Amino acid sequence: MTVLRVDELSVSAGGQSLVRDVSFQIGAGERVGLIGESGSGKTLTASSVLGLLPDGLHATGSVRLGEQELLGASERTLSRLRGMEISMVFQEPMTALNPSMRVGSQVAEPMLLHGTRPDRRAARSAAVELFDSVRLPDPEGTARAYPHQLSGGQRQRVLLAIALANDPALLICDEPTTALDVTVQAQILALILAATRERDTALLFITHDLAVVASVCERVLVMLDGEIIESGGTREVLSSPRHEYTGKLLAASDLEAR
Amino acid sequence: MALAQRSRNASLLAGGTLVGLVVLAALVSFGWTPHDPLRVEATDRLLGPTGRYVFGTDRFGRDVASQLLVGARSTLYVGVVAVGLAALVGTPLGILAGMSRRWLGEFVMRANDLVLAFPALLLAIMFGAVFGAGTLTAMIAIGIATVPSFARIARSGTLQVMSTEYVLAARAAGRSPAFIARRHVLPNIAGLVIVQCSVSFAIAVLAEAALSFLGFGTRPPTPSWGRMLQESQELLAVEPRLALIPGIAIALAVLGFNLLGDGLRDRFDPRLEAYR
Secondary structure: OEEEEEEEEEEEEOOEEEEEEEEEEEEOOOEEEEEOOOOOOHHHHHHHHHOOOOOOEEEEEEEEEOOEEOOOOOHHHHHHHEOOOEEEEOOOOOOOOOOOOOHHHHHHHHHHHOOOOOOHHHHHHHHHHHHHHOOOOOHHHHHOOOHHHOOHHHHHHHHHHHHHOOOOOEEEEEOOOOOOOHHHHHHHHHHHHHHHHHHOOEEEEEEOOHHHHHHHOOEEEEEEOOEEEEEEEHHHHHHOOOOHHHHHHHHHHHHOOO | OHHHHHHHHHHHHHHHHHHHHHHHHHHHHHHOOOOOOOOOOHHHOOOOOOOOOOOOEOOOOOEHHHHHHHHHHHHHHHHHHHHHHHHHHHHHHHHHHHHOOHHHHHHHHHHHHHHHOOOHHHHHHHHHHHHOOOHHHHHHHHHHHHHHHHHHHHHHHHHHHHOOHHHHHHHHOOOOHHHHHHHHHHHHHHHHHHHHHHHHHHHHHHHHHHHHHHOOOOOOOOOOHHHHHHHHHHHOOOOOHHHHHHHHHHHHHHHHHHHHHHHHHHHHOHHHHHHO
């Protein structure tokens, strides 16, 4: 079953085109990587899916979530879907959490907002369960903690718990491990894998780290200057790239000796 | 680091103690003063400190210590009125300016600059001339003149909070601006606002003293530290004690509020959070 279908998506600012004719699909439970250098249009593509393009940018084409067309949908429709059917894990776990709110309430928030739990108490206990499922130590105590009392990896687990709170059909991760060190990175990736498998969630994973793509994604899309220049199974693309740029990306990541 | 931490705690402690003393003096004065602060005792004029009058008497024979205690009330009163007004008006204005569309934000901030252009004391004297001199008039004027500093601080804090992803997420989820202001912005700029309060408090206390000294503040016979200073000016050469005692009280109160503000800032600064 196709969860997300993007057809000929283009994003432009004024006369300048930033993303051109991007088309792809993600099925339920499928994990797709979107790779490319900074400025290649990865994040803009994800923002178009969420309907969160910055002011002044304009998207054309079609983005369908199940049967629902998202491009041009009303803000009300979109806000019902965000955090419910589509969730996002941000890059920087520091600024993605409100420093003056206990993390338990922040996880309860999307459940109360979308009415998936009847009251605050039920949402709170669901939050504690979620903390347990993202393997945060002492879930009860963590729920009462403020973000500054948690480490970077723990904060990213909290963000994942928020994103998973309403069992979304599609999870978008925008470089979720860039700000973390390598060992914590591996734990978070394993967690994202396990969580999406368990819930049969479609995953769109944005990164510039090929090693991460190789360990998480089944399929990969390579973007360059706003266009998808190559796509296919992760193994094929990474082992025998057809496009020159993909080869360069691979060579560059080898040089970093991961 | 331990040393830095100790000095932070020290300024909070010292500031808290000094401010606490002022509050205590004001509270005590409601129930008890050594003498009636308003009673004129012709035979006891200009007495030096004795067992009967701890700080002596003024030129009307009134007890200085009692006046000092009752004067603490005026000091706190002016602080609460002026700072309360400035914080309650300035903070929402700043949040509004930080959250709204560009032209509205610009409009609020330029109006802010307009108020900022008036010196606080001048505004207070103007108000005194128009509405009649009095503590409340003076403090409303000082409060209005202090609004811009709160609006500025609140706006810069708000802009910072508005650029974070948790606010983006709240907006994306369709939360109303009022909800975001209450739930996300206000708690995160509260530290800034509280610190601004303590600094403005010190400024208001000084302003009250200055205005009373000029005759635009607290009306006689209500005792106030500023008025005690004013009344002492003719006797400065003969009895410097009469100027020194309220002067020291004002200096200590202002120092106390400043230290308290410093200490609070360090407590609320999230960047220092990790070192605690």
